[in-house]
Every structure is written in C-alpha cells, then in structure tokens.
Amino acid sequence: MTMAIIGRPLARVDGRAKVTGAARYAADFNQPGQAYAVIVSATVGLGRVTGMDSAAIEKMPGILAVLSHLNAPRLAYGQHKSYIDPATGERLHVLQDERIRFHGQPVAVVVATTIAQAERAAAALRVSYNAERPVVDSAGPEARPIVPEAGRQPDARLPADKARGDADRALAESPVKVDETYDIARENHNPMEPHATIASWNGDRLTLWSKSQFVVNEQAEIAAIFGLPLENVTVICPFIGGAFGTSLRTWPHVTLAAMAAQHVRRPVKLVLTRKQMFFTTGHRPRTVQRIALGATADGKLTSVVHEGTGETSRYEEFMEALTSVTTFLYSCPNVRTRYRLVPVDTGTPNHMRGPGEASGVFALECAMDELAYKLRLDPIDLRRRNEPAIDEGENKPFSSRSLMRCYDLGAEHFGWARRTPEPRSMRDGRLLVGMGVASASYPAFHAPATARARLLPDGTAEVEIAASDMGPGTYTSMTQVAAETLGLPVERVRFSLGRSDYPPAPSHGGSWTMASVGSAIRAACIAVREEAAKGRTDRPIEATASSQRDPQAAERFSMHSFGAVFVEIAVDPDVGTIRVRRAVGAYGIGRVVNPRLARSQCTGGMVGGIGMALMERTVLDARDGRPVNAHMADYLMPVNLDILQLEAHFVEEADPHVNQLGVKGLGEIALVGIAPAIANAVFHATGKRVRALPIRIEDVLTA
Amino acid sequence: MAVVPQVAAQSTSEGSPSAPTARVRLAVNGVRHELDLDTRQSLLDVLREDLGLTGTKKGCNQGACGACTILLNGRRVVSCLTLAAMHDGATVETIEGLEKNGELHPLQSAFVEHDGLQCGFCTPGQIMSAVGCIAEGHAGSPDDIRFWMSGNICRCGAYPGIVAAVADAAKRV
Numbered sequence: 084m085t086m087a088i089i090g091r092p093l094a095r096v097d098g099r100a101k102v103t104g105a106a107r108y109a110a111d112f113n114q115p116g117q118a119y120a121v122i123v124s125a126t127v128g129l130g131r132v133t134g135m136d137s138a139a140i141e142k143m144p145g146i147l148a149v150l151s152h153l154n155a156p157r158l159a160y161g162q163h164k165s166y167i168d169p170a171t172g173e174r175l176h177v178l179q180d181e182r183i184r185f186h187g188q189p190v191a192v193v194v195a196t197t198i199a200q201a202e203r204a205a206a207a208l209r210v211s212y213n214a215e216r217p218v219v220d221s222a223g224p225e226a227r228p229i230v231p232e233a234g235r236q237p238d239a240r241l242p243a244d245k246a247r248g249d250a251d252r253a254l255a256e257s258p259v260k261v262d263e264t265y266d267i268a269r270e271n272h273n274p275m276e277p278h279a280t281i282a283s284w285n286g287d288r289l290t291l292w293s294k295s296q297f298v299v300n301e302q303a304e305i306a307a308i309f310g311l312p313l314e315n316v317t318v319i320c321p322f323i324g325g326a327f328g329t330s331l332r333t334w335p336h337v338t339l340a341a342m343a344a345q346h347v348r349r350p351v352k353l354v355l356t357r358k359q360m361f362f363t364t365g366h367r368p369r370t371v372q373r374i375a376l377g378a379t380a381d382g383k384l385t386s387v388v389h390e391g392t393g394e395t396s397r398y399e400e401f402m403e404a405l406t407s408v409t410t411f412l413y414s415c416p417n418v419r420t421r422y423r424l425v426p427v428d429t430g431t432p433n434h435m436r437g438p439g440e441a442s443g444v445f446a447l448e449c450a451m452d453e454l455a456y457k458l459r460l461d462p463i464d465l466r467r468r469n470e471p472a473i474d475e476g477e478n479k480p481f482s483s484r485s486l487m488r489c490y491d492l493g494a495e496h497f498g499w500a501r502r503t504p505e506p507r508s509m510r511d512g513r514l515l516v517g518m519g520v521a522s523a524s525y526p527a528f529h530a531p532a533t534a535r536a537r538l539l540p541d542g543t544a545e546v547e548i549a550a551s552d553m554g555p556g557t558y559t560s561m562t563q564v565a566a567e568t569l570g571l572p573v574e575r576v577r578f579s580l581g582r583s584d585y586p587p588a589p590s591h592g593g594s595w596t597m598a599s600v601g602s603a604i605r606a607a608c609i610a611v612r613e614e615a616a617k618g619r620t621d622r623p624i625e626a627t628a629s630s631q632r633d634p635q636a637a638e639r640f641s642m643h644s645f646g647a648v649f650v651e652i653a654v655d656p657d658v659g660t661i662r663v664r665r666a667v668g669a670y671g672i673g674r675v676v677n678p679r680l681a682r683s684q685c686t687g688g689m690v691g692g693i694g695m696a697l698m699e700r701t702v703l704d705a706r707d708g709r710p711v712n713a714h715m716a717d718y719l720m721p722v723n724l725d726i727l728q729l730e731a732h733f734v735e736e737a738d739p740h741v742n743q744l745g746v747k748g749l750g751e752i753a754l755v756g757i758a759p760a761i762a763n764a765v766f767h768a769t770g771k772r773v774r775a776l777p778i779r780i781e782d783v784l785t786a
Numbered sequence: 787m788a789v790v791p792q793v794a795a796q797s798t799s800e801g802s803p804s805a806p807t808a809r810v811r812l813a814v815n816g817v818r819h820e821l822d823l824d825t826r827q828s829l830l831d832v833l834r835e836d837l838g839l840t841g842t843k844k845g846c847n848q849g850a851c852g853a854c855t856i857l858l859n860g861r862r863v864v865s866c867l868t869l870a871a872m873h874d875g876a877t878v879e880t881i882e883g884l885e886k887n888g889e890l891h892p893l894q895s896a897f898v899e900h901d902g903l904q905c906g907f908c909t910p911g912q913i914m915s916a917v918g919c920i921a922e923g924h925a926g927s928p929d930d931i932r933f934w935m936s937g938n939i940c941r942c943g944a945y946p947g948i949v950a951a952v953a954d955a956a957k958r959v
Contacts, residue, residue, distance in 0.1 A: 098898035101906030102890065102913060104841020104881035111840035144805060198835055199805070199826045275845045275853055275907040275941050324843070324907025325941045357846040554904030554942045683901045683947060690943025715850035715939065722936040726945040 088567040089744075092679035096573070097322075097558045106322045110279035112292035114350035117281065118147055119198040120343040121205035122336060122355070123191040124362055125183045128217035128708030129428045132181040132190055136209040140193065145200035147347045149208065151191040152178045155342060159310030165300045167331045167590050169431065170233035172399030175363070177335035178342070183212065184397060185429045186708035187362025192339045194347050217428030219708040221394035222266070222371050228392050228423040231400050241402050241422065241439075245410060247475065248417030250375075253386035257377025261453045262388075265374065265446040266775040268700035269394070270367040271710075272435050273718060274553075276324020277357060278364055280340035283350035288315045293337055295320045296330040297590040299549050302583035304333040305341060318583040323553035323591075327691070328434035330553070331592050334364045361713035365433030366701060368393040370405060370442045374450035377417075382458045382468045384415040391443060392423045396431040400424055404439030408524050409447050410476030411641060413469040418476070428708055434592060436691055437754040440525050448521035448759035449774065452766065461504065462520050462763070463490050463647075474641035482640035482740035485671025486522060489647035492734055493520075493669035497649035506770035514653040517768025523646035523756030527673070527738075527747035529632040530589035532603035536565065536611045537625040543575045546607070550580040550600045551591035554687075555750055556680035557600070563676055564601045564744070568608035586627055594644075594748030597676060601744050602630035636740040644747040646670035648689075648756040652764040659780035663693050663761060665728045671736045673747035678733070685731030685753040692757020694721050700777050719777075808871040814839065815883025823870050830854045830865035833880060841881040841910050845939070852938030855911040855918075856880050862918030864937075881910035884917070892958040893917060893951065902951035904942035912938045916952045925956035 100106040125132075137149040155178035168174065177189055190210055195201035218225045234243030254260065280293040289311065295301045298318040306316045323330060336353055344351035355364070370393045377386035389409040395401045406420035435441075455462040470487055473480045494500070502518045503509055509516040534548040546565045552558050562578045569576070579585070588600050610626035651665040666689045675681045698719035702711045712718045731753075738745050758776060765783065766772050773782045805824045812819050814837060823832060830847075833839045833856070842865060845853030849867040856865045857879040884891040893913050896902070903909045915938045919925050924934035931952045932945075940948060 094898050095901070095903075097906070098903070099890070099894075101903055101909050102881075102894040102897050103885055104839075104910045106906050107840065108843070108907060110844070111834075113835065113838065113840065197824060198831055199824045203805075203826065273941060275843070275851065275905065275939065277844070277846075322907075323905060324845075325905040327941075354844070357848055357850075554906070556904070679901055683904060683944060686946055687904055687943035690945065714848055715846040716848065720939060720941065721943065721945075722939055723945045723948065724932045724936040726932070726943070729946055 088563045088573060089676050091563065091677065093559055093563060093573065093677055095556055095559045096562050108276055108322045108324050109281065109292050109294040109320060110352065110354050112281050114281060114283050117350040117352050118194050118196060118347055119201040120192050120194045120340060120351045120353040121201040122189045122339060122359060123193060123205050123208050123210065124187045124359055125190050127183055127212045127214035128186040128219065130183050130212050130214040132183065132210060133213050134211040135191060140204045140208050143200065143204045145196035146193065146204050147196065148194040148343065149191060150178060150343060150346060152181050158308050161307035161310055163304050163307035167297060167300065169399040169401045175335055175398065177338050185217065187359065189335055189339060189363065192343055194343045194351060216706065217708040219427050219429055219703045220705060221369055221392065221425040221427050226425045228425050231402050231422065231424050233400065233402060234422060241404060241407065243422050246419040250386045250388050250417040250419035253417035254375050254377040254388060257385045258380050259378045259457050260376065261450050261457060262375040263450060263453065263774055265372045265449060267370045267442050267445060268776055269369040270435060270695060270699045271361050271701050271718060272327040272329035273360065273720060274325030274327060274329060277355045277360055278330065278334065278336055279354040280337045281350060281352045282340040282344035284344055287311065289341055291318045291337065291341065293318055293320060294323060294330050296323065296326050296551050296553060296592055298551065298581060298583040299587045300590065301333045301337065305337060308338050309341065319581065320551065321581040323551055326553040327436040328438060328592055329364050331590050332365065332433055357715055358713040361701060361710040363430050365431065367435035368395065368401065368432035372446040374446045376450050376454050378454055378458065382460050382465050384413055384469045385417060387415050387418045389447065390421040392425050394427050394432060395424045396429055397426045399431040401432045403434065405443045408440055408444050411474040412447065412522060412524060414471035414475060415469065437525065437751040440751065440755045441695065444523060444755050445759045445776065448756065449762050452519065452763040453772065463494065463499065466490065466522060477641050479639065479641045482642045483671065483736050483738040484645055485734045485736050486645040486647065488734045489645060489669040489671055492732055493647040493649050493667050496730060496732055497667040499649060506767055511653060513656065515656055515768040517652045517654065517764035519650050519760045519763030519767055521648050521756045521759035521763060523648055523752050525594060525644050525752035525755055527598065527642040527644055527741045528593050528595040529742055530595055530599045531629060531631040532588045532599045533586035533627060533629040534603040534607040535586050535625065535627045536607035537623050538569065538611050538615055539623050540621050543577065544569050544571055546576060546578045546604055547585040548580055548588050548600055548603060549583055549585040550588035550596060552580060553591060555684050556677060557596055559680060560597060560676045561600060561604055564604050565608050568605050569612055594751045597746045597748055598742045598744065601746060602742050603628065605743055606630045630743065632742055640740050642741050644670065644672045644749065644752045646752050646756060648760040650760040650764045652761060652768055654768045654783055659784035661697055661765060661778065661783060663727065666757065667730045669732045669734060670749060670752060671734045672749045672752065673736055673738045673741055674745040675733050676746060681733065681749060682731045684749060686729040688753020689729050689757050690721050690726055691754045693725065693761065695776060696758035696761035697777050810870055810874045812876055812878055814878045815880060825871040827870050828866050829868040829870045829873065832870045833865065839880050839882055843907055843910055845908065852915060853908050853911040855915040855938060857914060857918060862915050881914060884913065893955040896951035896955040900947045900951040900954060902944055902947035904944050908938060908940045912940065912948055919952060920956045920959055925952055928953060
C-alpha cells in the first residue's frame with residue numbers, strides 16, 4: 084500500500100537550510116590553508132599575448148604564483164566529450180598557448196594568500212597584446228553561415244535541413260502570407276551564484292567543491308584534462324545558486340583552480356567575478372530567424388518555412404533546437420526548416436533555459452499572431468484550426484498532447500473573452516492595454532540514471548544519486564518519490580545528491596531530472612521494498628537500480644509538453660514603458676509531483692521570459708568584442724517591482740508512455756512562450772509589431 | 787556605459803609595501819571580534835573569509851544584486867560595498883544570527899511557507915533586507931514591498947513568494 088505523497092504540495096525539505104544560511108554552495112566550502120586565485124581576462128577580442136610583466140606582480144605582498152601560458156604546465160587534455168558539449172570542435176585549452184580567441188579569455192591566474200591580495204595583483208598585472216579586430220556581429224556583413232556538422236544527416240537529432248511537401252511552392256501559391264524576420268539578442272544566464280571552484284589535492288587525488296549541474300561529467304572532464312584516473316577526482320556540489328544551463332559544461336575556471344592548487348600545493352578557491360560571468364561560461368546565442376507562413380482564406384496552414392541562424396564560437400559548433408518545434412506544433416502538409424550557425428570571435432554559447440525552443444517558438448508564435456490578424460481570426464481560433472492529430476514531422480502519435488485544453492483552461496482563468504481584437508482598442512485611463520497569447524512546447528526527455536536506496540533498521544531510509552538541485556526542488560520531489568515508494572513518511576527519508584561518487588545521474592537540465600532521476604529512485608526503492616518484504620532483518624537493506632525509458636514507447640510516440648501562455652500588458656503612450664500586469668500559463672506536463680514547487684517554477688520561468696522579452700541583452704563592442712554591459716546593473720533583469728500577478732495552472736494529463744512516473748518536466752517550458760505572448764500583447768496594445776528582442780521603450784515610442 | 791570598479795594601474799605598481807591594516811572591533815550576531823584587517827577588505831569578505839560566516843552571499847560584488855545584504859547598526863546595507871575598516875565598533879547582524887534558540891525568525895518561516903525561494907542563493911540577502919524593510923515601515927502593502935525589496939534580485943523569479951512572505955511576516959513581527 085502506498086501513501087499519496089507524490090502530488091502533495093509539500094514545503095521544501097531543504098527550506099530550513101536555505102533560510103538559515105546553512106545551505107553550502109561551492110564557494111562556502113572554505114578549506115584550511117586555502118589560497119585565493121583570481122583570473123586575469125584578455126582585454127582584446129582577438130590576437131596574441133606578446134608579453135606579461137609577472138615579475139612586478141610577484142613582488143606584491145602575499146603573492147604565491149602568477150600562472151600564464153609562459154609557465155603553466157602543459158596539461159594532458161585527453162579526449163572527453165559529453166552530450167552537453169558541442170559535437171563538433173574542441174573546448175578551449177586554457178593557458179596552453181598565446182592565442183586569444185575572444186575578449187575575456189583567461190590569460191593568467193594570480194594566486195595569493197588573501198582574496199584582497201589576489202584581486203589587487205590581478206588588476207595590476209600588465210599584459211601586452213598583438214590585437215586584431217574580431218568579428219562579433221553574427222548578422223553583420225562579415226558573418227559567414229555554415230551548415231552545422233552534426234546536423235548534416237537527415238536523421239540527426241537537430242537536422243540542419245528538414246522538409247515535408249514543398250513549402251516554398253505552397254507559400255508562393257498561398258492566398259494569405261506572412262513572411263518576416265525575428266532577431267533575438269544574446270542573453271547571459273546570470274544566476275545569482277557566480278561560478279566557483281575550490282580545488283584541493285591530496286597526492287594525485289583531487290577534490291573539487293565546484294558549482295556544477297553535472298558532477299559526474301565534471302569529474303570525467305577534469306580527469307581527462309589532467310590525465311588522471313576517473314576515481315582520483317571527486318566533485319562535490321550539494322547546492323547550486325541558480326544556473327539555468329550555465330553550469331552544465333565544465334568551463335576553463337575549473338581547470339585553472341585545479342592547476343593553481345597543484346602549483347601552490349594548497350587548496351585554492353577561485354570565484355569568477357560578475358564581469359567574468361559574461362566571458363567564458365556560455366550565453367544564449369543571438370538568433371536571426373525568418374518565418375514564412377502560408378494559409379487558406381479560412382485559416383488552414385498551407386506552408387511553413389522556418390530558417391534560423393544562431394551564433395557560435397570559432398572553435399566549437401554549439402547547436403540548439405531552434406527549429407524543432409516548428410516541425411510538429413501545427414498541422415501543415417508543407418514544412419521546411421533550415422538551421423545554420425555563424426561562427427564569431429566569442430566564447431562558445433551554451434544551453435540557457437528553454438534552449439532553442441524559447442527562441443524558435445518566439446518567431447513562430449509571433450508569426451502566427453500576425454497571420455491571425457491578416458485572417459481576422461482570433462489567435463486561439465487560428466491554432467485550433469491547425470491542431471494536428473499526430474506529430475506530422477515524425478509521423479508518430481503524441482504520447483499525450485493537451486495544447487487545446489491548455490488554451491481552454493488558460494482562457495478561462497485569464498478572461499480572454501473580454502479582449503477586443505482591434506489594436507489600441509483597450510485602455511485603462513491613459514494607458515494602452517494589450518493582451519497576447521502564444522503556445523509553448525518542450526520535449527519530454529529522459530536519460531538513463533542509477534540510484535541507491537538503503538533502508539536502515541531504525542526505519543529510516545537513505546537515498547543517493549549524483550543529481551543536482553539548482554532550485555526546482557529536486558531534494559523535495561525526490562524525497563516524495565522515495566517516501567511514497569518505500570511507504571515511509573517524508574521525515575524518515577534522507578535524500579542526498581551532488582557528489583560524483585554517488586550513482587550516476589544525467590545532467591541537471593533539459594527538464595529531464597524528475598523523469599530520469601525520479602524513475603531511478605523509484606526503481607531502487609522498489610528493489611529495497613521487495614527485499615524488505617522477504618522478512619525482518621537487523622541489517623540495512625541496500626539496492627542500486629537503474630532506469631531508462633521503454634525503448635518501444637520512445638519508438639512509437641512523439642513526447643512533448645505543451646502549454647498556452649496569456650499575458651496582459653499596459654503601455655504608457657507618453658513614455659513608452661511596458662508593464663506586464665498579468666500572466667497566466669496553462670500547461671500539460673503529465674503528472675505534477677509537487678504542485679507548490681511546480682507553480683513556483685512556472686512563475687519563475689515567466690519572470691525569465693519577461694526578462695527575455697523586455698530587458699535582457701548582452702551588448703558587444705564591435706571593435707573588440709567586449710560585453711559593454713557586463714554588470715548586474717547594466718544587464719537588465721526583472722526585479723521585484725517588475726513582477727505583478729503570475730499564475731500557473733496544470734491540466735490533468737495522464738501519460739503512461741513517457742516514464743514510470745508519468746512526468747514530463749517543466750523547467751524549460753515555463754520560459755518558452757512568454758516572450759511571444761508579450762510581443763503579441765505589445766502589438767495589441769500599440770499596433771506596433773516589434774520583431775526584435777528585447778522590446779525597448781523606443782520601439783514603442785515610435786509606434 | 788558600465789561603470790565597473792577597476793582598481794588597476796593606480797598606485798600599486800613598483801614594489802608596493804604590504805597593505806595597511808587596521809584594528810577593527812565588530813560585534814557580529816552578538817559575538818565580539820577584534821580583527822587586524824587589510825583596509826581594502828569589504829565587510830562581506832571579512833564575514834565570509836575571515837569569520838567563516840558563509841551564509842551571506844557574494845552575488846556580484848558590485849552592489850547591484852543585494853545577495854550580500856546584512857544589517858549594519860540595524861540598517862540594511864550591501865556588505866560588498868562596505869569597507870570593514872570604516873566600521874570600527876559596529877554591530878553586524880547576518881542570516882546566521884536570526885534563528886534564536888532553534889526557533890526560526892518569522893521571516894525565515896514565512897519564506898519557507900510561501901516558497902519565497904528556489905535556489906536559495908539570494909535568500910539570506912532577501913531575508914536580511916526584509917528585516918530592514920519591515921523595520922523601516924515599508925511593508926504596508928504588496929506594492930510597498932515590491933518597491934522596497936527591489937534591491938534584491940532573485941534570478942529564479944520567486945518574487946511572488948517573496949512578497950507574500952514579507953507581507954505575512956510583517957503581521958507577525
């Protein structure tokens with residue numbers, strides 16, 4: 084008999100640790116005798132280091148070492164590539180040569196006894212360069228798009244080209260057309276916690292207290308870089324201060340911390356500055372996308388063309404799911420997608436919450452809104468007329484799809500019926516009011532995972548897996564899964580994560596943690612329960628078990644979450660300020676393990692989407708690739724005053740195919756769809772169609 | 787244009803002597819400390835690196851995110867922009883000092899109850915800022931709270947929970 088613990092809105096089990104300051108993040112693991120390392124970042128955007136006045140620095144008080152390509156050890160840099168690394172290209176090898184590939188690349192690391200000494204010396208280090216002018220504008224005249232290597236095969240996970248029917252011909256013959264270009268600025272993740280690593284060597288064994296969404300991969304990568312056996316490296320990360328994708332990969336600072344600690348023979352703490360968070364730890368790539376839609380006069384899609392390019396670095400081909408959703412979101416016989424990359428002289432981008440989907444769906448959903456206006460149809464009605472019976476891109480049924488039920492539920496909570504469709508037709512005093520909608524979608528992924536469960540004679544249980552919790556509430560939701568499966572109250576289950584010596588978990592991203600880690604925990608707890616049922620014992624009962632998705636189900640079905648997002652904005656016509664007054668999201672995400680945390684995660688994703696739509700933009704200086712707003716006051720993000728009423732609702736959705744728990748994940752979809760709903764609301768309020776993000780005051784003032 | 791603190795290339799250069807130190811007396815969460823500090827040290831670094839009080843977080847070190855908010859002589863300040871040497875004799879309260887005899891402060895309980903947090907990294911700063919916000923009389927309405935808590939960024943976007951927690955706790959303290 085199981086107690087219904089899954090589905091209960093429990094408060095966070097780690098809440099007390101987080102409100103008392105007891106939760107320890109990477110930089111909180113101070114070690115005895117610890118020294119401090121500060122990275123010196125290149126101040127040119129391309130070229131070579133020609134000289135470095137380390138001698139002057141080494142005389143400063145407390146300085147233990149100045150490491151650069153001139154004296155750093157040549158590291159093994161053995162082969163290592165995970166699925167979160169770009170398939171094509173090679174990661175940055177740090178301090179191995181004099182070449183500068185992008186502004187902010189590490190050129191030296193200064194190690195000192197105290198943090199103040201290290202900061203002072205790093206700031207004073209004089210570095211000379213032979214500088215060249217970098218190309219950093221991925222849409223400028225020097226941009227050269229390439230076909231991504233890993234997308235060349237038609238059966239690639241992210242195919243560069245995919246088509247059904249003849250979309251171009253159908254477009255030419257369509258009576259109603261929309262053909263527009265959408266430009267989304269580069270964004271930086273900017274989690275509250277900066278990247279940090281404390282490295283400590285004991286002989287040839289290395290312990291890293293390091294911010295990571297993927298501790299087993301960080302272990303493997305650092306072992307490969309230093310030429311160590313895997314078991315010699317341990318990565319520990321019990322808490323992550325937000326990440327949104329930036330800590331999926333192991334970036335150069337982790338190597339530098341380990342290198343510095345080895346050199347000075349002491350534990351070393353290295354924390355990136357906020358400015359450095361804009362250099363070497365990835366970003367959502369700028370994208371430029373063309374969407375062309377053709378339709379019949381009664382609103383049936385006849386053609387969809389989606390051509391998108393994303394920026395990448397010169398040394399790695401970062402790919403994301405920019406055009407994927409377009410192939411299955413709506414029913415249409417003629418669809419053509421094209422995905423290209425533009426290498427520029429910057430660091431490699433990486434996944435940022437809703438990677439690919441958030442950008443691609445923005446373009447598609449804005450275009451759908453434009454089409455609805457051309458057809459004089461309600462935008463929800465347009466979507467209803469194009470609701471597919473199956474995934475027409477894969478020619479498979481959906482394991483579950485609740486998009487129209489999401490629209491119904493969301494419309495009811497939002498009060499969509501009150502909207503008058505004409506632009507500038509709704510006002511509140513002198514303010515222009517706009518209401519917009521958009522669809523959201525994200526795949527229901529799953530990856531193999533292994534967990535260990537242990538039932539102790541005192542009737543408590545311990546569960547371990549090398550998973551992570553960057554804020555969604557993994558600690559809590561996994562405790563719920565374990566407690567319910569073991570038939571124990573929540574208080575009797577101790578769940579631990581964030582150590583590379585626990586059984587392996589996949590990366591903490593892609594909204595697959597609940598599905599993958601949860602299923603593994605369930606499997607381990609079932610094994611323990613079955614063993615315990617055999618009879619009483621005074622010894623602990625331990626089981627390790629793995630889980631993966633039923634391969635037949637994966638073959639048969641197309642698996643995605645869907646959602647409908649509604650937004651109401653108010654625009655001040657005199658000063659152009661845009662305020663999101665309300666947002667309502669309705670989601671079909673399978674089973675909801677903890678409604679309290681699920682709602683919180685969804686509204687948090689909305690806040691991220693508001694940032695994407697109205698604020699976030701990393702601006703690069705065209706002369707040297709310098710991010711000019713690499714500061715938390717200049718890279719605008721939503722603050723408390725920007726956020727008013729946010730609501731998330733879930734439709735009942737039982738999906739027996741996705742995984743044993745029936746969960747689809749929701750971290751990513753929570754951000755997808757917000758920006759287009761806002762842009763569509765801006766059009767409704769002002770009559771001005773803004774196709775570039777972020778939407779700025781000046782865009783609206785010229786309306 | 788970004789104004790980024792850049793200490794570089796001012797007066798350091800040639801064979802700088804050891805940095806000046808100052809004797810600073812601080813009462814932190816009721817515990818007295820007498821410290822010889824590098825005068826360049828922020829109060830944040832003193833708390834985290836010298837006193838081992840890592841509950842206070844360094845989010846930006848630029849005074850822009852609020853994660854390092856503490857109470858200095860009863861007023862909320864960003865400790866990253868506060869030089870420790872300038873506050874000899876001061877009283878400091880951090881997140882570690884809020885819990886009394888195993889009892890959470892009403893704000894701490896309210897943040898858990900209203901899920902005013904996700905990753906938890908901004909939370910110590912949010913809570914210390916909220917202590918100040920309530921004491922200042924700036925927690926009278928949700929709009930008031932949003933305005934006076936806007937110096938504390940929450941990148942996870944837990945703002946609705948934060949506002950609810952502060953409003954709730956304001957009735958209890």
